[in-house]
Each structure stands twice: as structure tokens, then as C-alpha cells.
Amino acid sequence: MKKQSPDTLTEKFVLDSDLVKIAAAQHHNPFCVLGRHPKHNKIHVRLYLPYAESVKFAHSNVTIPRIEGSDFFEYLAKKGELPPHYAISWVDKSGHQHETYDPYDFGVQLPEFDLHLFGEGKHWHIYQKLGAHLHTVDGIDGVLFAVWAPNAGRVSVVGDFNRWDGRCHPMRSLGGGGIWELFIPNLNAGAFYKFELLNRASGEVIVKTDPYGQQFEYRPKTAAVVVDNQKYAWRDDAWLKQRTQYDWLHQPMSIYEVHLGSWRRDAEGIFLNYRDIALQLVDYVKQLGFTHIELLPITEHPLDDSWGYQTIGYFAPTSRFGTPDDFRYFIDYCHQHEIGVILDWVPAHFPKDNFALARFDGSALYEHEDPRKGEHRDWGTLIYNYGRNEVRNFLLSSALFWLEEYHLDGLRVDAVASMLYLDYSREANDWVPNCYGGNENLEAIDFFRELNTITHQQHPGTVIMAEESTSWPQVTRPTWAGGLGFSMKWNMGWMHDVLAYMQQDPIHRQYHHNQLTFGMLYAFTENFTLPFSHDEVVHGKGSMLNKMRGDEWQRFANLRLLYTFMYAYPGKKLLFMGNEIGQGTEWNANKTLDWYILNYPLHSGVQALIRDLNHLYKNESALNRHDFEQQGFEWIDCNDVQQSVLCFQRKHGQTHIIVVLNFTPVVRENYHIGVPQKGVYREIFNSDSHYYAGTNTGNGDVQTTNEPWMNQSYSLNLTLPPLGAIILKI
Numbered sequence: 001m002k003k004q005s006p007d008t009l010t011e012k013f014v015l016d017s018d019l020v021k022i023a024a025a026q027h028h029n030p031f032c033v034l035g036r037h038p039k040h041n042k043i044h045v046r047l048y049l050p051y052a053e054s055v056k057f058a059h060s061n062v063t064i065p066r067i068e069g070s071d072f073f074e075y076l077a078k079k080g081e082l083p084p085h086y087a088i089s090w091v092d093k094s095g096h097q098h099e100t101y102d103p104y105d106f107g108v109q110l111p112e113f114d115l116h117l118f119g120e121g122k123h124w125h126i127y128q129k130l131g132a133h134l135h136t137v138d139g140i141d142g143v144l145f146a147v148w149a150p151n152a153g154r155v156s157v158v159g160d161f162n163r164w165d166g167r168c169h170p171m172r173s174l175g176g177g178g179i180w181e182l183f184i185p186n187l188n189a190g191a192f193y194k195f196e197l198l199n200r201a202s203g204e205v206i207v208k209t210d211p212y213g214q215q216f217e218y219r220p221k222t223a224a225v226v227v228d229n230q231k232y233a234w235r236d237d238a239w240l241k242q243r244t245q246y247d248w249l250h251q252p253m254s255i256y257e258v259h260l261g262s263w264r265r266d267a268e269g270i271f272l273n274y275r276d277i278a279l280q281l282v283d284y285v286k287q288l289g290f291t292h293i294e295l296l297p298i299t300e301h302p303l304d305d306s307w308g309y310q311t312i313g314y315f316a317p318t319s320r321f322g323t324p325d326d327f328r329y330f331i332d333y334c335h336q337h338e339i340g341v342i343l344d345w346v347p348a349h350f351p352k353d354n355f356a357l358a359r360f361d362g363s364a365l366y367e368h369e370d371p372r373k374g375e376h377r378d379w380g381t382l383i384y385n386y387g388r389n390e391v392r393n394f395l396l397s398s399a400l401f402w403l404e405e406y407h408l409d410g411l412r413v414d415a416v417a418s419m420l421y422l423d424y425s426r427e428a429n430d431w432v433p434n435c436y437g438g439n440e441n442l443e444a445i446d447f448f449r450e451l452n453t454i455t456h457q458q459h460p461g462t463v464i465m466a467e468e469s470t471s472w473p474q475v476t477r478p479t480w481a482g483g484l485g486f487s488m489k490w491n492m493g494w495m496h497d498v499l500a501y502m503q504q505d506p507i508h509r510q511y512h513h514n515q516l517t518f519g520m521l522y523a524f525t526e527n528f529t530l531p532f533s534h535d536e537v538v539h540g541k542g543s544m545l546n547k548m549r550g551d552e553w554q555r556f557a558n559l560r561l562l563y564t565f566m567y568a569y570p571g572k573k574l575l576f577m578g579n580e581i582g583q584g585t586e587w588n589a590n591k592t593l594d595w596y597i598l599n600y601p602l603h604s605g606v607q608a609l610i611r612d613l614n615h616l617y618k619n620e621s622a623l624n625r626h627d628f629e630q631q632g633f634e635w636i637d638c639n640d641v642q643q644s645v646l647c648f649q650r651k652h653g654q655t656h657i658i659v660v661l662n663f664t665p666v667v668r669e670n671y672h673i674g675v676p677q678k679g680v681y682r683e684i685f686n687s688d689s690h691y692y693a694g695t696n697t698g699n700g701d702v703q704t705t706n707e708p709w710m711n712q713s714y715s716l717n718l719t720l721p722p723l724g725a726i727i728l729k730i
Contacts, residue, residue, distance in 0.1 A: 019072060022048050023167065025205075026198060028154055030170040035104030036082065043077040047102065050167055051092045058087035058099050085140060085185075101185035103169060106137055108181070109144050115177045118148075121389030124454060125404075126397045127315050131212030132193060132226045135183060142185035143226050145171065145193070147210065148390055149361035150178025153200035157182055158207065159193035159223070166196035166205065178361075178390075189228040192217060194355075199362030206362060209312065209355050211394065216300045218319045222312075222355045229405065232328045236335035236407060243409065243461035248487070249527070252624035253572040254614050255342065256290040256580075257533055259307060260298060260321055262589050263577055269591075274317075274326035278333040285339055288580065288607070289614025292340040294412055296534065298327070299346070302353060307534070307589055309414065310381065311346050312356040314398040317406075331407050340409035342465070343402055347395045347447075348415035349381035358382055366391050372432050376418065378425050386419070387443035392450070399451055403459045410463035410487070411455075417469050419444040445484070452485030463487035465529060476527040491528035491571060494519040499536065502562050505549050506644065506664045506723070513641040516565075516663075520635070527628045528571040532579055537587045545582045550723075554665055556582060556602045557694065557723035560609050560687040561661060564725035567613040568650065568659040570627050575610070582606035605693030616685055616727070622652040636674055637710050645720065647673050647710075658728040660720060667697055668720035674712030678704050681716060681728040688721030697721035702728070 021027035037044045050071040055064040064075040089099045117123035135144035145157045156166035171180040196207050213224030261271055300313025317327035334341050352358045357366045367382040368374030374383050385391050402408045418424045423431040423439045434442050452464050468475050469492040477483025501515040537543050548558035578593045582603045597603040617623050626632020636647040644663040649656050656676055681702045688694035702716050709715035
């Protein structure tokens with residue numbers, strides 16, 4: 001056998017092995033085969049174009065010959081014959097002509113520094129690198145694709161630009177960090193794409209949508225869309241500037257929680273666009289006096305019935321309501337009208353859909369391999385591996401993405417309790433203790449502390465709220481003091497106690513009085529938000545109105561009384577849409593609210609009450625200045641069990657607001673209470689006013705007497721309306 005030279009052996013290896021792998025879409029490094037390569041004093045160009053009939057260099061019209069019996073094309077160019085980046089022109093089998101630069105003629109685009117930071121879990125803006133981004137190399141425009149898939153044997157970009165064929169655009173592996181990249185020139189915004197991955201262990205080919213995709217097709221389709229994020233011209237500079245100085249601890253915050261798909265729709269029942277929603281929703285919220293809107297998750301999700309909580313697009317507003325720029329308009333419009341926007345954000349779990357994050361590269365990449373740590377049995381979803389740097393980085397960068405790229409004013413973090421406890425909703429043998437033998441998820445704790453530290457440092461004035469339903473200590477205390485660092489926590493204990501009380505027949509309420517007062521024992525241990533949220537009006541729980549006891553009038557009076565109690569009680573406020581109009585039916589995410597009921601006085605009365613409570617809460621500093629501090633609250637009498645009456649004061653400086661609540665349907669005349677200041681007290685609010693469809697029982701101006709009472713220096717004689725609350729100010 002004739003001895004072969006090293007060059008001949010290399011060429012034979014390429015022909016006999018690498019080309020076969022390229023054609024079979026099994027090569028982990030196509031750049032060593034395709035593109036331009038020096039060969040002696042010449043340049044060897046090799047292309048793989050499975051749909052081409054003929055190929056030429058666009059700059060010279062020189063034909064590039066086909067390797068016989070294959071879809072490879074090769075050309076040996078003289079030194080200096082090719083431009084810095086060569087374009088090719090090719091005709092497909094249908095006779096259509098195409099022209100593009102060769103993707104395999106470009107060097108590595110992602111800097112090593114970015115890869116290093118991501119591997120350490122410290123790249124807060126990794127969303128600017130991974131995914132699909134408009135990119136320019138040496139004056140040539142295109143799209144740079146990058147994805148993390150360390151256990152894949154091969155990754156390709158597939159899309160509407162290459163017939164969804166994984167052979168056409170295999171990606172370059174950037175080494176041990178597991179990131180793959182490919183710059184595809186001449187590709188524009190609007191292209192649909194996914195990633196096709198080869199499972200290195202099993203040989204299975206899987207197609208996944210982009211974890212970092214910033215727009216997706218309209219459901220039920222699941223491809224990601226290349227976007228141009230540089231077009232929108234923001235007009236909320238004034239809002240952002242004042243937000244950095246915003247003392248949210250001592251400012252009123254009344255939140256209207258909204259599910260965009262069922263708040264309103266058009267006449268045909270079709271979803272409104274983000275822009276149309278902005279115009280209608282801001283006008284409504286401003287009239288009612290809310291300070292913030294909180295959106296149920298609008299992060300892209302495949303299933304309407306999940307309400308957004310089965311998220312697959314952590315960097316993409318759902319296409320149900322329009323484009324990313326449409327959503328930017330929504331936020332911008334809210335800010336221009338002095339309404340803050342908070343997004344419900346879900347880092348606790350993700351769905352098992354085959355096209356998304358689950359076993360992304362054929363392995364348990366984002367989740368734990370062990371289902372005792374990696375799966376929520378109740379929800380049928382997977383749990384993130386918070387101890388893996390790249391996964392933690394994915395979530396942290398998502399949080400910053402929404403605050404930075406969409407100017408959001410905060411995040412409400414869903415299901416925090418499920419993340420804190422390893423045994424959350426699990427049987428005794430179905431969880432794995434931490435390294436100390438406990439049930440605390442140490443990795444999730446570290447994640448929360450990092451999340452809150454970074455977001456507050458990077459975007460001062462924004463808030464991160466925890467939906468946390470247990471007695472975990474110091475949820476809203478600083479990380480340097482051992483806390484988790486959240487801005488606020490939903491007060492689930494107060495909400496459950498108060499609703500349980502309101503569902504009692506008034507004649508029995510005297511036996512449950514502690515459910516109204518117990519919350520004050522811990523009211524200032526955290527920064528609490530008082531939530532009557534979407535979770536309380538679904539799954540057979542009944543609407544807020546139908547939780548109330550009694551006949552129709554009593555149910556509405558009870559509801560007005562409950563809302564007045566909430567607005568007078570320390571803590572920020574949250575109402576889910578429909579609660580403010582006394583909707584009688586449970587919330588149904590598949591249809592709009594029952595707006596027609598506002599034609600009835602009892603319902604329009606509830607809406608008017610919420611409007612006036614919001615404005616009262618915002619305008620009276622005593623009701624909002626010390627929502628989180630003991631100095632702003634004092635019981636006058638919490639012991640009138642037999643008559644089911646509560647009396648307390650809210651304070652700021654020399655301002656005292658007196659609140660008296662009667663939880664029975666009995667009018668109480670000459671009800672004697674103590675007050676701290678001498679003079680004439682004016683009734684500034686009455687939940688039983690005829691403006692709210694009440695009986696109009698109450699008080700005008702009331703002069704104090706000099707009789708000390710209830711440890712106060714003076715006293716008042718009042719008329720308490722049935723199932724009503726009055727608020728007085730001197």
C-alpha cells in the first residue's frame with residue numbers, strides 16, 4: 001500500500017468521517033469542516049447546502065463545484081481571491097435563488113468573559129448574550145444565536161429560513177461551559193426559530209424553543225421570534241427618575257390585580273391588544289384611585305387555563321396581547337399617568353412540555369434529576385435546581401430583564417413557601433433533607449437573598465413581593481440582618497382569618513372575635529401587603545360577595561365593611577379585579593368580568609366605596625405613613641366581644657384617624673368610645689352611606705366630652721351603622 005502524506009490522511013479523515021457526520025447532523029464542531037480553511041498556499045472553501053442545485057460566489061460569479069454524490073460544495077481559492085467575508089448565491093431545486101454570506105466564515109462572537117461570568121452564575125445580563133439577537137460583524141448584519149446545552153452532542157438552529165432542517169445550521173460548541181453559538185448573516189427580526197438538539201447519550205433528536213426567547217408565536221404554536229429591542233422610544237423618564245427616590249415604605253400603595261385576558265375583551269370576545277388595554281385600564285384605575293397594577297403572569301405560557309403560572313417564556317411577554325413593543329407601550333402609558341406596574345413572576349416551578357425547558361438537552365438541566373427534589377406532585381410541574389450556577393443565573397437575569405428592559409416597578413414572586421421548604425406538600429418519604437438534615441432549601445434561600453440584593457442595588461425604588469404563606473422569619477428583613485430581603489410579603493394569615501370571620505353568621509361572631517384581632521400581634525414583624533387576590537375567588541371558594549353571610553343587603557354591607565377594615569388596617573392593599581364591583585360569580589379566566597352588574601346600585605355602590613377608600617387612604621397620611629410601623633396604630637378597644645365592635649386609631653404626627661367597625665346588623669346608638677384629642681370629630685367616611693347603597697345611618701360632626709374613656713383623655717358618643725364602619729377625624 002502506498003504511503004500517504006499527513007495532508008492526504010487529514011483530507012481522507014474529513015471525507016470519510018466528518019462529512020458523513022455533517023450530513024447526518026451529528027457533528028459537534030461544524031466549523032472544523034465547513035467554511036474557509038488554509039490549505040498550503042490556497043484557501044479551501046467547503047459548504048453544505050442540502051437544497052442547492054448550483055452554487056456560486058456572489059462577488060465573482062465563480063461556480064463552486066459539488067462533491068459528486070453529495071450536497072457538499074468545495075472550492076480551492078487562490079490566496080487573495082476571496083473577500084474578508086464571502087457571499088454565496090445558490091439556486092434551490094424549485095428554481096428560487098438565494099444569496100447570503102456563509103455562516104461558517106465567521107469567528108467566535110461571544111467573549112470568554114461572558115462565558116466565565118455565566119458559569120459562575122454572575123452574569124446579570126446574560127439575556128443580552130443567550131437567545132437570538134440582531135448582530136453585526138464587520139458591517140454584515142444578521143442574528144447571533146446562543147444556547148446553553150452542555151449535554152448535547154450537536155445543536156442546530158432551525159427555523160422558517162431553513163425549512164426547519166437541523167442539517168442546515170449546526171452550531172459551534174464553545175467548550176466545557178456548554179454554550180453553543182452561531183451567527184447567521186442576512187437574517188432579520190421576525191424570523192421564527194427553535195433549537196434542534198442531539199442527545200449525546202441516546203442519539204435522540206429533540207426540538208426545543210429558546211429558553212431566552214423574547215417573543216413567541218401565538219399559541220398553540222411555540223417557536224421563538226427574533227426581535228428588535230431598539231425601536232421603542234420610552235417617554236417615562238420623569239417616572240423612572242422619581243422612582244429612584246421613592247420611599248415606598250412610607251407611601252400609599254393600593255394595587256389592582258389584573259388578569260389581562262379576562263378583564264375586558266372586544267365585542268367578539270377576542271383578546272385586546274396591550275395598547276388598547278392600556279388606554280382602558282389606566283383610565284379605570286385612575287378613576288378608582290389605585291396606585292399600582294399587578295399583572296398575573298404575562299410571561300409566555302402555552303395554556304390559557306394556567307393563568308400564566310405555567311411559564312415557558314421567562315423573557316417574553318405573551319403574544320396573546322401583542323408584540324414586545326406593544327407591552328412596552330402598556331408600561332410606558334401607565335407610567336405617564338403615574339400608575340406603577342408589578343409583574344407576577346414564577347421562579348418556583350415550570351411545566352413539563354416537551355418543547356420547553358423540561359430535560360432541555362436530554363438531561364435534567366434546569367430541574368433536579370431526583371423527582372423528590374425536582375418535581376411538584378400537586379402541580380404536575382418541575383422545580384428549578386437553584387444550586388446550579390447557570391440555572392440561578394437564568395432566573396436572576398429574568399428578574400432584572402423585566403425591571404430593566406420593560407421598566408417594571410416590581411415583581412411579585414409566586415409560591416415562595418414551596419421554594420423554602422424541601423418537604424413542601426410532600427409525604428414523609430418523598431423529600432430529601434438538606435446537608436444538615438433539615439427541611440430548609442438552603443439553595444433557594446441563597447437565591448432569594450441574591451435576587452433581592454441585586455434587584456434593589458440595580459433598580460432602586462422597585463419592590464419585590466413574596467407570596468409566602470408560612471411563619472418563616474424575616475422574609476422582609478435585610479439580608480445583612482439574616483433576612484430574605486424581600487420588600488413586602490402577602491399577609492396570608494390575616495386574609496384567611498378575616499375571611500373566616502366574615503363567613504360566620506353575625507350572631508356567632510362574638511365567639512370568633514380573636515380572628516379580627518390576632519393579626520395585630522404580628523402585624524409589624526414584616527412589611528405586609530393585605531391581599532384579596534385571585535386565589536380567593538376560584539376553585540369553588542366563591543366570590544368575595546358570596547363569602548359574606550345574610551340576605552342580599554347584608555352581604556353587600558358585610559363586603560363594604562370588610563373592605564373598609566382592610567383600608568384602615570396597617571399594610572399595603574391589594575384587590576383582584578371584580579372584587580371592586582362585588583361580582584357575584586367566581587372569576588372565570590375564559591370570559592370577561594360581569595361589567596353589566598354596575599347597572600345595579602348595590603354593585604355600583606361597592607365600586608364607589610372602593611374609589612373613596614382609595615382616595616381617603618392616599619390623602620390621609622395617618623392611614624399610609626406607618627403601614628409597617630407600630631407607631632402608626634393603637635387599639636382604642638379590641639375587647640367588645642359581645643357587640644362585635646372594633647375601635648382603633650391610625651396616627652401620623654399630631655393627626656389621629658379614628659376607625660370604628662360594627663360587625664353585627666344592629667344599629668348601635670350612643671356607643672361610647674375614648675379619643676385622644678378634644679374637639680369636634682367629623683365623620684369623613686361611612687361604609688353605610690347612601691352613596692354606597694347603604695341605610696345612611698351615621699354621624700355628622702360630633703363634639704367630645706371631657707370624660708376619660710378607654711385609656712383616652714376624652715370620649716365620643718356615636719351611632720354605629722349596621723354592618724358598617726365609620727372613620728372620624730378631628
